[in-house]
Amino acid sequence: MPREREGENKLKKCCIIFILLLLCTGCWDLKEINQLAIVNVVGTDKDPETGTYTGYYQVVNPTGISNRQGGASQASVYTFHFKEYSFGRFTVRTSTAMPRLLFTAHMQCYIISERYARDGVLDLINxxxxxPERRTNLLFLVSDSPLSTVMHTFTPLERSPGRFVRSLLDLHVRSAQTQVAPIRLKDLIEGLPLNQPTVIPIVHYNGQQPASNTKEVEEIDAIKNGLSFTDGAVFIHGRMAGRIEMKMKQVFAILRNDLKAFAETMKVNGAYVDVGASNARIKREWDRSASRLTLKIYADLRITNNQQKSRMTVHNLHDVEKAFNRRLTQRAESLIQLGLKKDWDFLGIQDERHDIDSWRQVKITFQVSSKVTTTGNTSTPYN
Structure with a gap:
């Protein structure tokens, strides 16, 4: 009997809860989706002479981005642009052209022009x-192409340009075997008090005219009239101080211990050999009495392409390892020399030693070691 009564009490409680749920009307703060202008990408340019801002809002079109068949084709996104002298006025300006309420909670990335980046973005950060409703944990990019062109361009494979950018950068992060990538606005903010640069990806448009019509991305050449990532923008204290090429950007990520996997090509016995480095790790060793910093780098290697005509032997594998060690050492030394020339402390020595004037006098040496762990299915090439 006690068990039956206990079961009846549980049933009564469930019925009461169900009835109360029927009476609930939901959260009154929720807004209908057809009342919102869901912003996917925001772009900002600043005229250094007049101080006028140009804001671009790429708004998702729910009917255009859906996979429903039939009916007239519609654009997946629409771009609105406004000019103002103050950031706070953009919300008011959007209400003059957007028939919906501006909604930025689902924004994918923030893109700024190169001239704005070189002028400094502290005003934007502030x-x-x-x-608190504005997000800083989103992708942050610099465009070396006209921002109006980038913001009026459709992308292949992904109907939403914002999702295209995020998918491409997420793919880079996964292939690098790391969860860390300094590509968010939050990372730029955290680097403001530091002397070590923050390197932000640069987005480039590959055509002459923007692909502002969906028919223009229906060509088989997906690179033409599309977006790609090239160099890196070097930010110091919230201002773009210059740019570095993709290879230098890769070495910088390795020295920061942010990049665990990468590809390298070198010549071994007069022939090209491609290797994939994985499980890369770096260790710093200070000899403060001699003002010397030694960076020890280790990586596992997998041979992905071997143009050598000779059979793969233990001696030949050692040649590959030595060539990789020399190549990575040369690239790391080139990055340090570039930093000395440009006054960029890529290793963050000033932040670690709290001595701004003496970082240039620190002797930096690299010790790179590697081991070939995978060679492929054949050890003898076909001739």
Whole structure:
């Protein structure tokens, strides 16, 4: 009997809860999706002479991005642009042209022009940080192409340009075997007090005219009139101080211990050999009495392409390892020399030693060691 009564009590409680759920009307703060202008990408340019901002809002079109068949084809996104002298006025300006309420909670990335980046973005950072509703944990990019062109371009494979950018960068992060990538606005903010640069990806448009019509991305050549990532923008204290090429950007990520996997090509016995490095790790050793910093780098190697005509032997594998060690050492030394020339402390020595004037006098040496762990299915090439 006690068990039956206990079961009846549980049933009564469930019925009461179910009835109360029927009476609930949901959260009154939720807004209908057809009342919102869901922003996917935001772009900002600043005229250094007049101080006028140009804001671009790429708004998702729910009917255009859906996979429903039939009916007239519609664009997946629409771009609105406005000019103002203050960031706070953009919300008001959007209401003059957008028939929906501006909604930025689902924004994928923030793109700024190169001239704005070189002028400094502290005003943008202060504006975003002032309001807790504005997100800083989103992708942050610099465009070396006209921002109006980038913001009026459709992308292949992904109907939403914002999702295209995020998918491409997420793929880079996964292939690098790391969860860390300094590509968010939050990372730029965290690097403001530091002397070590923050390197932000640069997005480039490969055509002459923007692909502002969906028919223009239906060509088989997906690179033409499309977006790609090239060099890296070097930011110091919230201002773009210059740019580095993709190879230098890769070495910088390795020295920061952010890049665990990468590809390298070198010549071994007069022939090209491609290797994939994985499980890369770096260790710093200070000899403060001699003002010397030694960086020890280790990586496992997998041979992905071997143009040598000779049979793969233990001696030949050692040649590959030595060639990789020399190549990575040369690239790391080139990055340090570039930093000395440009006054960029890529290793963050000033932040570690708290001595701004003496970082140039620190002797930096590299010790790279590697081991070939995978050679492929054949050891003898076909001749």
């Amino acid at each position: 504006f975003l940080e002032l309001n």
